[in-house]
Amino acid sequence: MPAINEGLGMLSEQFMLMAGLAYAVAFCAYAWDLVTYSKAAKAGLAAAESGAGMEENKHQLVAAGSAGLGASNAELGLGAGPQDRAVRPSSKTHTSDDGITAGDSMRYGTEKRVVARVAVALTIVAACVHAMAVVFRGMAAGRVPWGNMYEFCTTGGLAVALVFLLVLTRRDLRFLGTFVIGLVLVMLTAASVAFWTPVGHLVPALQSYWLVIHVSIAVLSSALFTLTFAMSVLQLVQARREASIASGKKDKALVMRLVPNALSLENMSYRINGIAFVGWTLTLMFGAIWAEKAWGRFWGWDTKEVWTFVIWVVFASYLHARATRGWTGTRAAWLSIVGYLCVVFNFTIVNVYFSGLHSYAGVGGS
Amino acid sequence: MKEKLVKKSPGAKQEPASADAVLPRLGFVGMLRWAWRQLTSMRNALLLLLLLAVAAVPGSLFPQRSSAASSVTQYLANHPTSGPILDWFKLFDVYSSPWFAAIYLLLFTSLVGCVLPRAKIHFKAMRSAPPRTPKRLSRLAEYGTVEIPAESGISAETAVHDAAAVLKSRGYRVDVRDLDTDRPSVGAEIGFLKEVGNLVFHISILGVLAAVAYSGLAGYSGQRVLVEGETFVNSIVGYDTFTPGAYFNENRLSPYSLQLDKLAVKYDRESPGHYGQPIDFTATLTTKDGAGAAPKSQILKVNDPVSMGGTNVYLVGNGYAPVVTVKDGKGNVAYQGPVVTIPTDGAYTSLLVIKVPDAKPNQLGFVGFFLPTALVDDKGVAYGSDPDPFNPQLNLNAYTGDLGLDNGVPRNVYTLDTAKLKQINGRDMAAGGIVLAPGQSYTLPEGNGTISFDGIKRFAALDIRNDPGQIYVLVFAVLALGGLMGSLFLNRRRVWIRTGSHPDGRTMVEFGLLARGEDHRLAGESRALDKALHTKWLVPLPSAVEDGTQDKSYKKTRKDQSDTETGITMASKDQ
Ligand code: HEM
Numbered sequence: 001m002p003a004i005n006e007g008l009g010m011l012s013e014q015f016m017l018m019a020g021l022a023y024a025v026a027f028c029a030y031a032w033d034l035v036t037y038s039k040a041a042k043a044g045l046a047a048a049e050s051g052a053g054m055e056e057n058k059h060q061l062v063a064a065g066s067a068g069l070g071a072s073n074a075e076l077g078l079g080a081g082p083q084d085r086a087v088r089p090s091s092k093t094h095t096s097d098d099g100i101t102a103g104d105s106m107r108y109g110t111e112k113r114v115v116a117r118v119a120v121a122l123t124i125v126a127a128c129v130h131a132m133a134v135v136f137r138g139m140a141a142g143r144v145p146w147g148n149m150y151e152f153c154t155t156g157g158l159a160v161a162l163v164f165l166l167v168l169t170r171r172d173l174r175f176l177g178t179f180v181i182g183l184v185l186v187m188l189t190a191a192s193v194a195f196w197t198p199v200g201h202l203v204p205a206l207q208s209y210w211l212v213i214h215v216s217i218a219v220l221s222s223a224l225f226t227l228t229f230a231m232s233v234l235q236l237v238q239a240r241r242e243a244s245i246a247s248g249k250k251d252k253a254l255v256m257r258l259v260p261n262a263l264s265l266e267n268m269s270y271r272i273n274g275i276a277f278v279g280w281t282l283t284l285m286f287g288a289i290w291a292e293k294a295w296g297r298f299w300g301w302d303t304k305e306v307w308t309f310v311i312w313v314v315f316a317s318y319l320h321a322r323a324t325r326g327w328t329g330t331r332a333a334w335l336s337i338v339g340y341l342c343v344v345f346n347f348t349i350v351n352v353y354f355s356g357l358h359s360y361a362g363v364g365g366s
Numbered sequence: 367m368k369e370k371l372v373k374k375s376p377g378a379k380q381e382p383a384s385a386d387a388v389l390p391r392l393g394f395v396g397m398l399r400w401a402w403r404q405l406t407s408m409r410n411a412l413l414l415l416l417l418l419a420v421a422a423v424p425g426s427l428f429p430q431r432s433s434a435a436s437s438v439t440q441y442l443a444n445h446p447t448s449g450p451i452l453d454w455f456k457l458f459d460v461y462s463s464p465w466f467a468a469i470y471l472l473l474f475t476s477l478v479g480c481v482l483p484r485a486k487i488h489f490k491a492m493r494s495a496p497p498r499t500p501k502r503l504s505r506l507a508e509y510g511t512v513e514i515p516a517e518s519g520i521s522a523e524t525a526v527h528d529a530a531a532v533l534k535s536r537g538y539r540v541d542v543r544d545l546d547t548d549r550p551s552v553g554a555e556i557g558f559l560k561e562v563g564n565l566v567f568h569i570s571i572l573g574v575l576a577a578v579a580y581s582g583l584a585g586y587s588g589q590r591v592l593v594e595g596e597t598f599v600n601s602i603v604g605y606d607t608f609t610p611g612a613y614f615n616e617n618r619l620s621p622y623s624l625q626l627d628k629l630a631v632k633y634d635r636e637s638p639g640h641y642g643q644p645i646d647f648t649a650t651l652t653t654k655d656g657a658g659a660a661p662k663s664q665i666l667k668v669n670d671p672v673s674m675g676g677t678n679v680y681l682v683g684n685g686y687a688p689v690v691t692v693k694d695g696k697g698n699v700a701y702q703g704p705v706v707t708i709p710t711d712g713a714y715t716s717l718l719v720i721k722v723p724d725a726k727p728n729q730l731g732f733v734g735f736f737l738p739t740a741l742v743d744d745k746g747v748a749y750g751s752d753p754d755p756f757n758p759q760l761n762l763n764a765y766t767g768d769l770g771l772d773n774g775v776p777r778n779v780y781t782l783d784t785a786k787l788k789q790i791n792g793r794d795m796a797a798g799g800i801v802l803a804p805g806q807s808y809t810l811p812e813g814n815g816t817i818s819f820d821g822i823k824r825f826a827a828l829d830i831r832n833d834p835g836q837i838y839v840l841v842f843a844v845l846a847l848g849g850l851m852g853s854l855f856l857n858r859r860r861v862w863i864r865t866g867s868h869p870d871g872r873t874m875v876e877f878g879l880l881a882r883g884e885d886h887r888l889a890g891e892s893r894a895l896d897k898a899l900h901t902k903w904l905v906p907l908p909s910a911v912e913d914g915t916q917d918k919s920y921k922k923t924r925k926d927q928s929d930t931e932t933g934i935t936m937a938s939k940d941q
Contacts, residue, residue, distance in 0.1 A: 003636060004636055004637045006637065197639065198637060198638070198639025198640065199637060199639070200634065200637050200639055200640035200643065201634055201637070201640065201643070201645040202645070203643060203644060203645070204644060204645065204646055204647050204667070204668040204669070205668055205669065207646075207668070207669060208669040208670075210669075267884070267886070270884065271884075271886065274854040274855070275854075277850075277854070278847070278850060278851055278854065281846075281847055281850060282847070285843050285844075285847065288839075288843075289840075290669075292836065293669055293670070293671065294668065294669045294680075295680065295682060295829070296587070296671065296678060296680040296682070296829040296830075296831045297587075297831070297833075298836055298839065299578070300432070300433055301425055301430060301432065301433060301460075301461050302433065303426040306422055306423070306425050306426040307426060309422055310419045310422050310423060313415055313416075313418050313419040313422070314416070314419050316415055317412055317415040317416050317419065319854075320408065320411060320412045320415060321412055322884075323408060323883075324408045324409050324412050325408075325409070326409070327409070327412060350426070354426060
């Protein structure tokens with residue numbers, strides 16, 4: 001067992017602090033992006049209503065510039081939004097802009113969102129510093145950096161940020177920025193305030209290569225669940241907004257124009273949840289194999305096992321809901337949210353307050 | 367596949383709509399049928415799953431007998447009114463309770479009722495030709511055309527065969543039809559494994575349940591505490607506690623033996639933040655496969671069991687066993703040997719009980735604790751400060767009287783009922799408590815003899831398990847995982863291609879794609895098919911021709927739209 005390198009441990013904590021500050025700035029940038037966007041959207045609407053500069057607006061703000069549903073639909077020669085049966089979202093005539101949401105493509109549009117770009121750049125910087133902090137922590141301890149609550153939180157936060165950045169390369173999910181980076185900030189704060197632990201060796205119960213496999217997959221799946229949680233919350237908000245606009249009310253949450261329509265949020269989170277569910281199934285299975293190695297039984301309804309099972313069943317229900325009449329849409333989103341709340345509960349309350357074999361304190365007793 | 371499930375659930379021949387409407391006149395069989403259909407409905411499966419999740423929670427809120435029997439006893443003692451009520455509701459045995467079983471049995475019944483008809487339908491679908499070609503392909507989710515110029519000389523019939531070949535090479539099952547008409551077409555289908563995956567997944571979940579049940583019946587397990595130097599022989603008497611499964615018989619115990627030579631424990635002495643935290647437990651064993659077998663030296667660690675004679679031996683706990691000698695009032699050795707203690711904290715403050723029924727004239731009992739590193743606080747009370755034996759100390763109270771061991775009632779060796787005994791030593795008594803360092807001895811008051819603390823050994827708590835069922839659990843779990851991935855990540859889709867001859871000699875080809883269920887890659891497949899067909903007939907892709915004014919942006923827009931969220935297609939919307 002290599003000796004603990006205290007110096008490197010200190011360095012790791014300094015980097016963690018810097019990463020936290022960088023995330024905080026990135027968080028502000030995402031928030032600012034939303035605010036400026038919402039202002040611009042308002043201005044765009046006003047201009048469109050007065051009948052002037054509509055063309056210009058359209059180019060400035062592809063997603064929000066046109067004068068609402070009527071104009072864009074007339075132009076496209078289509079029915080209403082993609083929720084209409086007659087519209088084929090995949091057909092070539094379909095564009096992603098329906099005037100009240102960012103449509104369904106989640107692809108990067110042509111408009112430049114400078115502030116959002118700055119925010120993403122900051123996130124990248126923060127994630128790099130964060131990654132170094134995590135790597136230093138691992139090197140300081142001479143093992144994988146996920147052996148106690150502090151490390152689960154810091155490494156988990158990094159996983160969330162990296163998964164977010166990774167998805168950003170394929171889809172424009174910058175509207176999730178405040179949400180996701182906000183959660184990372186919460187995790188880092190919780191780690192350093194509530195769970196802080198100096199670098200140390202693993203207790204014997206955790207010294208196993210299954211720690212590497214089981215926990216890393218659990219952390220990755222949780223990071224994916226974090227994204228879908230954010231998307232499901234937005235889906236609920238967007239669905240209400242769509243319904244209220246459809247019933248002729250005024251659009252109150254202009255920021256939500258930046259966000260895709262509820263249906264595509266649902267579809268995207270379904271896809272991510274599918275991957276995360278496979279990950280969670282693996283977490284469960286590897287956990288059982290490890291439990292067999294460590295305690296001689298693969299399943300014993302230990303509190304941690306119970307909650308891992310509960311989460312698995314909730315997300316299985318979510319997948320079922322998506323195939324059940326009357327349960328898609330809002331109800332499925334709620335299930336996804338409940339599932340994520342269980343993940344958080346399992347990670348915080350269960351780890352800290354429930355006793356069981358998985359207690360991450362010392363394991364002296366017989 | 368979903369609509370099949372919803373609409374053609376078992377008994378669907380009976381016109382589901384009217385059956386629901388005339389519920390009162392259904393009769394008994396009708397009622398059963400109705401109940402069965404309710405049970406196997408997707409909505410019900412969903413509700414049962416949610417119920418299962420909710421039902422599992424109390425098991426984490428209340429201590430469970432299966433894993434922490436002593437905590438349950440404690441809980442019952444602390445909550446004399448609510449405890450028995452909770453107990454009546456089986457909240458201390460959630461996972462073996464009738465109501466928990468009811469939920470999962472209903473769920474699995476529903477699963478069978480779901481899976482079997484689906485398997486049948488799917489089996490038929492796999493063997494039947496793709497459905498007939500729709501009249502207007504342009505109404506499908508994805509649609510495209512190819513124009514084969516007249517000079518290429520490809521007839522409509524050749525073209526449809528070519529198209530079939532292209533589809534086949536892409537893995538589709540194809541069926542060429544309408545060859546006798548002037549609009550021949552080919553229907554094709556792919557992705558049957560998606561549904562197979564779904565079925566495999568659900569059946570494997572059943573398999574996991576069955577294997578878990580089997581593993582509970584077939585295996586056996588036991589515990590044994592071994593002090594350094596002691597030997598365990600794998601026979602029923604060798605165990606401290608033994609839990610056989612229903613199929614157990616004694617011949618299954620292979621008569622191996624293992625001796626604990628040494629238990630080495632290492633604590634963190636480097637990092638100030640984790641000083642004294644254990645970092646390694648290593649037991650050295652001498653094992654013999656049978657009575658006459660050659661001895662072998664083996665290492666047993668946490669997370670690293672030793673396999674012997676069909677069992678696995680796990681190191682699940684450890685602690686100190688101080689060696690004591692008790693001489694009775696007559697000067698005879700009434701007890702000698704290590705005493706297994708119960709560690710209670712990270713500093714190994716260890717509780718111990720010594721029962722000396724052979725002491726004469728009075729039986730003797732001792733209750734107290736062992737401290738590996740004793741310090742004394744300002745009130746004069748000793749406490750443990752480190753798990754390593756830097757300053758070991760035994761603190762004991764002594765009792766005399768009838769220990770109650772002679773009447774044959776089994777007694778817990780770790781507790782002593784002092785109610786009927788007479789205390790002769792204690793901190794608050796005139797005689798004081800017994801405090802011993804290794805090598806010291808103490809003379810009991812009233813001529814009751816002596817007790818000496820001779821040395822310290824460690825003990826290992828071993829779990830010994832035989833579980834022939836768990837390999838099946840693993841097999842079914844892996845099958846379930848594979849099925850799940852197939853079900854989630856494969857796509858089932860249909861393609862139709864129709865050809866026809868234009869009066870001017872060109873051969874017109876149109877194709878349409880339809881997804882069944884979620885399929886965000888349908889547009890991509892359509893593009894790939896478009897390309898493959900154009901290549902087949904050496905027709906240049908019509909970027910400049912069809913899209914006219916858009917040609918510059920053609921590539922870009924196509925790319926933009928290609929991967930749009932096409933998840934909801936006609937197939938899935940139609941439900
Ligand atoms: C032990 C209980 C069950 C578990 C853990 C479970 C789990 C799952 C999971 C994870 C999926 C998603 C994978 C996929 O899309 O194929 C799924 C799909 C499905 N399950 Fe279950 N299931 C259970 C019981 C049932 C029952 C009782 C039914 C019948 C009513 C059922 C019918 C279905 C159907 C039809 C799908 C396909 C959904 C689709 O087409 O997307 N399941 N199940």
